[in-house]
Amino acid sequence: MYSDIEQQYFLENLYANQKKSAKAFPQREEKGRFNEIRKTINSDSLWYAIYFPQFKNLNETQKKNYLSQLAVLVKKISSNITIQKQAIVCEVRSALRYFSGIDNIHKIIKVPIESKLKELQLPQYFSYAACPTVTGSLLLARSGKKTLVYRKKNLRSALGKLPISVLELSRENFRKLNNMGVHSLRDLWILPLSGLQKRFGSDLITTINKALCLKPEPILNFTEPPNFSICHVLPYEIEKISQLMPVVEKMLKESCQFLRNHDLCITSFQVLLSHLRKTDTTINIGMRLPNRSLKHFSKLLRANLENLRFSSPVITVKLNISEFETFHGYSEALSLGGDSRRGGDNSDLIELMEQFAARLGKDSVLKVRTTPSYCPELAIKQLRYDQIGSLRIEQEIISSTPRPFMLLQNPKELTIKNGRLYNKENIIIISGPERIETQWWNVSDVLRDYYVALERNGSRLWIYRERKGTKKWYLHGYFS
Amino acid sequence: MRENTESHNSPSREALNSFNTAEVNNFSSNMCKSSIEKLLLSNDNLWRASEIDKIKHNSTGYKNLDNILPNRGWPTRGLIEIVNQYHGVGELQLLIPLMLSVIKQGKWILWVCPPHTVYAPALQQAGIDTNEILIVDKAISCKDALWSIEKALRNKSCGLVLTWQTWLSTKVLRRLQLAAETGGTLGFIFKRRDNKCSPSNIRLRIKNITSSFHDFDEASIALIKAHGGTQAKCISIKLYQHHLQSP
Structure with a gap:
């Protein structure tokens, strides 16, 4: 299954072009620094990369979520796992003896990964490769060649055969390299790196150095997300x-x-x-x-x-x-000065809101805000408990004309008795009209004359008369 | 002979005994009184008319109303009932100065079961920051409403709880009053019917005096009962002056 590459193809060439290489990889010029970097790289590591080309069209959140789920399956062969772009890379050198070789390791993880991909309704294929560096194994896996490189000295020859497409460069850079006659990584080895860096940026050089184990590869170790489930x-x-x-x-x-x-x-x-x-x-x-x-x-x-x-x-x-x-703890003793009134300690109130939402439902706890609209019923917006992102909401500029404290959700039609407006008792108009004409762009346009009125029982009312159709009178609010 | 001498120079045994008994009785009654006193003092829920001055009060913002209320203002905690048979008689206009002062203190106003949609533009016109207002919708059961009121009254972040109920029993009112005392919160209950045995701190009635249609801005407020108040009084105050201006 694997082709163990033990070729010495470029070693001689490398030796011959020592000076050129030294220019290409500036770290080598600084002997001390080079050694120091080497110390940080575990020379015994063998990184096994599993690449999922079908993840390309997924969004970042989905990718992250799916890769996390798949990484959990790899936990059984290695505790040293890192999630890369569209790939999972794990360290398997220590597991080789335990599982009797890389083939067995592959067999162990193949079935669960395929069943997981099936569960996620994704194509059930993936490519894989192993080599002593994370970036190297990732590049090899991207190429689709199921390659195994045991020794670090063979990295250069193994990676050299790969096309430059594995570097996932921008379209512009890819075109430039192609125009320069660079089609594989081996073509890059012979180019002066200072010139490459100038033309293509430092990211390309960093990737190559990491792949060849010439630069440390800081990796973020994957930790399984915590999960708590208890059943009685x-x-x-x-x-x-x-x-x-x-x-x-x-x-x-x-x-x-x-x-x-x-x-x-x-x-x-x-x-x-x-x-x-x-x-x-x-x-x-x-x-x-x-x-x-x-x-x-x-x-x-x-x-x-x-x-x-x-x-x-x-x-x-x-x-x-x-x-x-x-968990982010806080110390009350450290909350120095500031506006004590808006100190941000709304914990009491937030607890109360959470209790209300738990018992009464999220729809029952509301906040109100104004919105810039001439139409009275549209000038207010009620926010549900879960819609209240921030407790403080910026307010819109409002009209200066009087508005009632309570607005009827459905305006109540008023009758006319003995030539007088009548609700529960006779009504007289105190002030008005305030003409509101809006929503003309809608089918149900608003054409109303609003009045402040007083009912004989003492209720202060906000009433209006439709200026279209039957020109009926309606009660719309109470000046409570 | 000796006995006679003794009887002349010193009080008789009976007299001595009776004196001692009176002393002991007096002493024991004093002891009893002081222990009862201590016991009563230790109970925070016991309201004493003599302590009315100790409770902090805020001005209502209406001079006439201040004059009829004990300590010339709203108490900072407790339960107040406003009896109004109809909506729109000025029940909320009356509380605008109080709402502004509560918000200034950084506390919240909770509206439980308002009868209609609370209209934010009107609140803004009155200078009330709607960011400090939470509303518990009316579409909940009475049991849930009472639970919400009690929770809110016990919460220290809530400065004012406004609720609309048709009628509440004495037992429920007492429970709410204790919750308000515990949380240091002021609760207003707008009711249609009065409860004569209510334990609330203050009971007011907004009366209809609009026999003629010329006193739109005027509201008549009657003090039914108040802790520390002497007798029922009635005043009229002006509430709606700015609404008379035509747009």
Whole structure:
């Protein structure tokens, strides 16, 4: 399967062009620096790259998400994993003896990767290669050649055969190199690097140096995202919330301990209640700010459960936490000066809003803001709990004419009795009209004359008369 | 002989006994009084008429109204009921100065179950920052509304809780009042019907005096009952002056 390249093709050439090489790779000129860099590179590493060309058309978030899921599968052969562009690269030198060779390693990871790709509804193919550098293995895998390079001294000859397309250069740079007659990496070796750097930038030189193990490759080690899931099978069926709460609180306590141990916090969690012969009840709790307080979690869950009616007794309780955030502690003692009024410590209020949202639903907690519109019903915008990104909202400039505190969502039609306007009692007009003509570009254009009026029972009203159609009178608001 | 002498020079045994008993009774009653006193003092929920001056008050912004309220203003915490049979009689105009002062203190105003859409342009006209206002929609059950009011009254970030309810029982009002005392929050309940046994700090009624149609800006406010108040009083104040100007 693998072609172990032991060719010495370019070594002689390299020796002959020592001076040229020294110019091409400036690190070599500084002997001390070169040695120092070498020290940082683990000469025994063997990096196994798995490249997924089908990820090219995915967006960055999807790529990151899919690669993370696939990287978890590679965990069984190596703990040293890094996620690169469209690829996963893992260190396998230490696993070679344990798994009896690279072929076995490949067999172990091939099946789960293919099934995962199937699950993600993506084409089930990938290319792979292994060599002593991360960048080198990535370039080899990109070429589609299933190559294995054991020794570092063979890197130059192995990589030299690759076309320059593996470098994933911009279209302009690719065209320039082609015009220069550079078609493979081997053509690059003989060119003076100072000139290349001037024409194509330092990124190209850095990539080549990294691939040839001439420059250290700082890598970000992949760590599996934390996941917390706990399930309690109840010894007896539970029908009352008061009986359920101690069980859930115990689970929440464990989750808080987990969060504390991992220095994390969360913005949401899910409680799944399984019933006997009925569909499961799912409770999703969300928070505005990351939190890890058991007291707060319990309050939110209790607020949610209090409004819940179980269709049948609960037999299993499951707690799932899938999204985590890094915990950022703060010290009250360090909050120096500033505007104490807007000190940013809205934690009390945020907790209250979260409790409201947990019990009453997100649609029940609102904020209002003005919008620049002449149409009265369009001059206001109600924001739902989850739409309130920032607690403070910039306000728009408003009209100076009087507006009522309470606006009827659906204007109420007024009647005329004995030649007088009538709602619950007789109405007289105090001031007006204020003519509003807007929304002419819509089918339902607004043509109204607004008046401030007084009802005999003492209610101060905001009424209007339609200037089109039947010219009816409507009650639109109360000057409460 | 000796006995006779003793009887002349010193008080008799009976007299002595009776004196001692009175002393002991007096002493024990004093002890009892002081311990009861201590017990009563230790209870924060016990309201004393003598302590009315100790509670902090804010001016209502209306001189006439200040004059009829004990301590010449709204208390900073507790429960106030405003009884108004109809909407739009000036119930919110009355609270504009209070809302402005609450927002100035950096606290929030929570509106629970307003009967109609709270109109942001009107709030802005009154100088009220809508960023400091949260609304709990009216489309919730009475039980949930009471739960929300209690939670808000207990919350220290809320300076003012405004709620609209048709009628509330004495037990519920007492519970809300205790929540307001605990959280240091002021709660206003706009009701259609009065509850004579209400434990609220202040009960006001906005009366209809518009027998003629010439007093648009005037509202008549009657003090039904107030902690520390002496008797029911009625005043009229001007609320809507700017609305009379034609656009």
